[in-house]
Amino acid sequence: MVRRDHRNAEAGFSLIELMLTMIFVMLGAQMIQGTMLRAADVYGRYTDTLKVILWSQEQVEMAREALLSDELESKSGVLEAPNKEFEWRQDVVPMEGPNLYKVDLSLSWTESGKPLTFQKSVYVYQKDLL
């Protein structure tokens, strides 16, 4: 009995045990890396969405300013950011009633290969100014 234990202690790990361990370690590492990349994607999506929200808020105010000088119109363009482009479109729809318009803003971009779209609709009205 004592002899057998002594032999096992000297034998160490077999090649099969070593390979299986390596495979499990690699699988674990891949899972951790996948989680990290997913976290990076979520973070990128969050910052891009914030950027788009801020831009759209400012664009609404620009639309209000354009309405003052009767220059409010439908248009489109590209918002450029580092390593990314956001295609935007502004549609102006006249509503019933004087100086009342609906402004539809939409932005589209890709995040990790997936197409994303942000849409915002607001009503802008210009009162008579002295």
Added chain:
Amino acid sequence: MFIKKISSRAARRGFSLIELLLVLTLAPIIFFAVYSNFISGVRLWQRMQVGTPEEDQAIFRMKTQRDFQNVLRYAAIPFAGEKDGVSFMAGIEADDKLGGKRAIGWVHYFYDESADAVTREVKDFNQIYRESAGKATQMARGVGSFTVVYLVKEALSSDYEWKEEFRPEKPGELPLAVRLIYTTQNSAESTTQTYFIPAGGSIA
């Protein structure tokens, strides 16, 4: 004795060629997996540490928007628009001791150069008439420059223009809109935030 002999032989034998080749094949694969894992972790951590200027801008906009939407026409304490700061009467959060959650008060946004911050000072009526200091809060930190411009309608030409200061010609007069232009340490580009004032414009 027999066991001892085998152990001694096995120790001398070393690795077989197959074992060596397998180790040489697996070792770079494992090294690459661990290295790429480590590098992506470090990059992610660095990205998180930098912070997002958009997040700071969104918070600043959310806090300031409410004030500019609640600007009041108030003849006794007029709207005062300067290049580096703006003050006006607006709806503010009331002190619990005074009762009610909202009240009318004086709001002052200005650039505090010593702290590199845009600061908001709020005074209730007691503090206004006693001329005591109001409650000051830093609204945006790490600000490099801060400018305020005001949209007005020119009386003679009827054109709309952005001006660097606003003084009401008639009591209670307000600009049509206020635009805050600032730069932060996190972003090389200047940020513009425009707020149309619902009660803005001239009065009859």
